[in-house]
Amino acid sequence: MKAIVLEAPDKPLAFKEVDKPTLAPGEALVKIKAAALNRRDYWITIGKYAGIKYPTILGSDGAGIVAEVGSDTDKHLIGTEVIINPGYGWGNDPNFQSDDFKILGLPADGTFAEYVKVQSQHLHVKPAHLTWEQAAAIPLAGLTVYRALFTKGKAKKGDKVLITGVGGGTGAFALQFALAAGCQVFVTSGSGEKIDRAKHLGASAGVNYKAQDWAEQLHHLAGGFDVIIDSALGDGFAKLPDVCNPGGRIVVFGGTAGNIPPLNGRKIFWRQLQIIGTMMGNPDDFKAMVDFVNEHQIIPVVDEVFSLADAAKAVQKMESSSQFGKIVLHA
Ligand SMILES: NC(=O)c1ccc[n+]([C@@H]2O[C@H](COP(=O)([O-])OP(=O)(O)OC[C@H]3O[C@@H](n4cnc5c(N)ncnc54)[C@H](OP(=O)(O)O)[C@@H]3O)[C@@H](O)[C@H]2O)c1
8 A cells, every 4th residue: 555654754754655554353444535634743754753763654633434344343344434533542531641642643553544554443433524634634633622622621602712823723623613612712823814714714803923912912802711722832821821811721732832931820820720731632532522523513624635645745834834724635
């Protein structure tokens, strides 16, 4: 089969012939129809990710058709249209992942291939209202955002929610999920055009995080926020407590803009704020997220679709952060 392989730190991604995986009991082989990028794939290609090994087939997000199974008891799955939960080995505590937690696409070979081997229990029926490309966009970002907003951030109807960096794959999902839950949503972005797109999708207003006074502008537009979803950290993070309502929750799962500077800690205790870390999600979060997508007929924002052979170009686009929503590969 053909796959996108990361062969060495200093080599470009290779589109090459590799062996088709063989199955053990409990596993399934999915013929990939579409796969999607996450910033993780970019971090791995530039060597900034823990536990990188060579060679690896990248890709955590995938949608496709079950082609083979490793156990007779899973035979009914053959032919099913599926999306894949890429989080493996969560463990028993719903609050945090076990030491065995792993993500499809490193160390195990991922979805940027004609076929991927997964554990059958990680398969979920593809939402019927979505194309292959839209369905492939969901798993990692949808899961992370669902848990950040609802399981951890406790966002509910009527809450005021701020999404920082709305143009990213997770940012666009956060906007769509929060709107579907009946929240009033404000955004930041480094691009006025992306703020306009967010408003077109239903955001109330947005400000450019590159402006010196972005937090003051936001405060003027929105007052304070009950929930903030941030995957950037960086210098801007120090201003987030300033724009929180008392009792507000700032939920973080990424550090695209680097580490955080000193914070005014007094604001955190005086306003009884919570700064909450989260990581992808557990199997219950994934199931609840897929149910939510079906219930609200969410259609993920797909920025651009590249062919599998052009995965390197797709990663370059992610590096430039010029996308709005998810970058997808079709097999
Ligand atoms: N821990 C987890 O479970 C988990 C899961 C998913 C993602 N992540 C992490 O979360 C981050 C986002 O992932 P992604 O896949 O959505 O990446 P992505 O699609 O590449 O989006 C990154 C976005 O970050 C925004 N950004 C850049 N600098 C910013 C700043 N100074 N302030 C605010 N926003 C800024 C940009 O938004 P604009 O384009 O609007 O300017 C950019 O589009 C990454 O760091 C990723 O590694 C972690």
